[in-house]
Amino acid sequence: MNPLDAAGRLVRDALGEGEICGTCGSRVAGLCRPLDAATLDDVLAEAEHVTFAARDHLFQEGDKAGHVFTLVTGTAKLVRLLPDGREQVVGFRFAGDVVGYTPSGTYPFAAQLLTAATVCRLDRRRLDSLMRSYPALERRFLDLCIQELTATQDQLVTVGRRTAEARLAAFLLSLAESGRQRHLPGPVLDMPMTRADIADFLGLTLETVSRSFTAFRRRGWIREPSHGRVELLQRQALTELIDGDAD
C-alpha cells in the first residue's frame, strides 16, 4: 500500500482517468465521476476553479471545513503541527487526488502546496446534499477512507520499525508506485518535496535524509538528474533494504 496517495488514487482508479471536466477544461475530479450527466453539470456549476501559488495553504489545521478540494495540477503536503512548532507530514497529495474531506467541522490537518497548483473547490454543504442523493458517492468516500487508513498504518510501520535508509527506500518506492498509478510513464519521477518535507514525513531530520540520499546515489541505486526529480536505478536493492534492514 502506498502511503502517499492511496486516497486520491482509489477514487481516480474507480472513476476512470483522463476525463475532461466540462466546466474547468481539465481532468475531472474523482468526486464527480459516479454522477449522471445532468447532476454532473449541477455539481460543476457549484465547483470553483482556483489557482494557488507554491507554499499557499488550501487550509490550516483547525480551520472550519468549508470545502472539499481536488488537485487538478500540483502537489500538496498534509501537515499536523506539534506544540513546539515542529511538523509531522501525514501524507502527500498529487494531481487528481481529493483533499480535505472530513465529517467533522474542522480540518484535522493543514494542506500546504509544494508547487503552484490549480484546484477544483466544492462547497461542503453542497457535497453533503449530493451524498444524500447519491449513496454511491458516500460509498466511494468510505472505500477511499479505508484505503487511506491502510496507507497511514503502513506509514506507521515504516516510521515505527525501520531504519533511516529503509524509511527513505519505502518513500521512494511509494513515490514510484504513485507515479505508476497516475499513468506517468518514464523512469524519472517528479519529487517536488524538499529534504525537510521528506524528513517530516519519515520522522527523521533533514540531515539524515540528505545523508541517506547521498548513500543511495553513491551505491548507484538512484540518480537525481535535476532538482526535484529522481530515477530509481536499483529497485531490487531498495526493496531488500526495506525487507531486510528491519531486523
Add this chain to the structure above:
Amino acid sequence: MNPLDAAGRLVRDALGEGEICGTCGSRVAGLCRPLDAATLDDVLAEAEHVTFAARDHLFQEGDKAGHVFTLVTGTAKLVRLLPDGREQVVGFRFAGDVVGYTPSGTYPFAAQLLTAATVCRLDRRRLDSLMRSYPALERRFLDLCIQELTATQDQLVTVGRRTAEARLAAFLLSLAESGRQRHLPGPVLDMPMTRADIADFLGLTLETVSRSFTAFRRRGWIREPSHGRVELLQRQALTELIDGDAD
C-alpha cells in the same frame, strides 16, 4: 484524538450506551443501533455470539474478510507483521468497539485478543446488504473510519516525533481517555497489554517501555496497584512531557 479506540468509540457514542442486545443479552453492538426494531431482529438473528480465549486470533492478516466483529467483552490488539517477524501494533480495541470492517477482500491486519473475550460476529455479505438498505449505516462507518484515520495520524505524530517517555505518556493518557469514553469510573485503569505490546505500538523496545514505566513510578506520576492496572497520579506532568519534551 485517542489513537486507541476512536473507531469503536464513535459508533458507541453516536448510538448510545447500555442497550441490551435482544439476541445475545449483552450490550448492543454499535452496528445495530440505527436500525428499527424489526430490522434489528433481522440482523441479530444473523449475528453469532462467540467466545474466545486470550491470545486467540479473531483473524489473521491476509485472511478473507468474511465477518465484522464487535467486542462485547475483552480487549484486542490490531497487528501488522513485518517480513522479519517483528510486529507493529496499529491499535487496541475494547469492549463495544467494532473490529474488522474493510471493503477489500482481505483483512489488512491481524486482530489478536489480549484477554478472553466474547464477540458478536456478523457475516460480511449480510452487512453489505444491510448497508444498501440503510444508508445511515454506511454513513456511520464513514464517520467511524475518518475518526480512526485521525487517530492513526496522531499515532504517527507520536511515533515519529516524540521521545520514548513522551510516547508512553501519550499512550497512558489515551488509555485514560478511552476509559472515560466508555464511562468506566474510578481512577484505576485496566491495562491488559504487556510491555511488549505497548512497545510494538509505540515503536520502541520492551526494555525502553519498562524503563519509562519505572521512571514514571519513581517520580510518583503513576501507580500500578496490580498487574494489568494503572493509576495516573500526575496527569499534568504527563501532559507537559508530551507537549514540552517534543523539542
Add this chain to the structure above:
DNA sequence: CGTGTTCTTGATGATCATCAAAGGTGGTGG
C-alpha cells in the same frame, strides 16, 4: 550578480536498541 533557500558534509553526543541476567508473577499439575 547577489541573496536567500536548500542541500551536503563533518564532528560530537544523546537517545534508545541490543545483549544479558536475575527477579517476579500466574498458572498448572503433582
Add this chain to the structure above:
DNA sequence: CCACCACCTTTGATGATCATCAAGAACACG
C-alpha cells in the same frame, strides 16, 4: 497446597543509530 515452569518485567552494560550543531556549497530567483 506446594512446586515447578513459562512468561513477563526489571535492571545493568555497551554500542549503534540518528539528532544536533556547525559551516560551506549548490542552486534558484529576482
